[in-house]
Amino acid sequence: MTQAATCDLCKLLSAPSDALVWRDDKLSVVLVNEAGYPGFARVVWNGHVKEMTDLAPADRAHVMNAVWQVEAAVRAVMAPAKVNLASFGNMTPHVHWHVIPRYTDDVHFPNPTWGEAQRAPDAAAIAARSALLPQLRAAIAANLSTAS
């Protein structure tokens, strides 16, 4: 795959990573280390495809089912005020979904995490949420195992 040399997501998926929570033949789920946002997950299509409508309808449904399973795990384990979902790909045009637990005390709330900061991070709240990550990894894997 020629994109693997230049695409950050192709590179991520081609190497072993502690971030990987789940992988099947079509997609991967990773928990990423975004400062202040423990539980920030990405659902990444394994192939280098640009837009959701470049995928066959059944493949789109497979991606979104994974997004719903991750959202359900995030809600069950992390109890966020809201879940944010987004697929941009302006810099990395390789289909991937951000699944982000949001809290009223997080740095950007109620803005998107890409928006203007509203307050300083709450270190104690972030530490408490970080402690849930092993449980979140297990819940994501369990949900996706059941749904597959």
Place this chain on the structure above:
Amino acid sequence: MTQAATCDLCKLLSAPSDALVWRDDKLSVVLVNEAGYPGFARVVWNGHVKEMTDLAPADRAHVMNAVWQVEAAVRAVMAPAKVNLASFGNMTPHVHWHVIPRYTDDVHFPNPTWGEAQRAPDAAAIAARSALLPQLRAAIAANLSTAS
């Protein structure tokens, strides 16, 4: 519906609006007037529901099918460099999806439209894209009529 008094999306859906492009018994599609972003569409669940995983699986699929039909119309008519999709709801916790045509000359590219501005708006490019809106409205309605 008691939320109609306080929820901006409940209010939008309860009044006639030129923004409305499509409506069925479950969801509505509107073209919104976001400065610098002609073709910015929203797919809005008609009921006041907070998270995608609060919807039944068939309803989630119905929402996403509408998102794909809008994305396909946006790509066919507006020829963006990339389509951005997002569902936040931090301020308005009523399921809605943003479908945004992005261009390398738009104010925020490659950032999300909620991120830091990168350049001044290109008035000529925005005017040329605005001229496509009647065609986009027709394409969205046609795609959704066929898909329903």
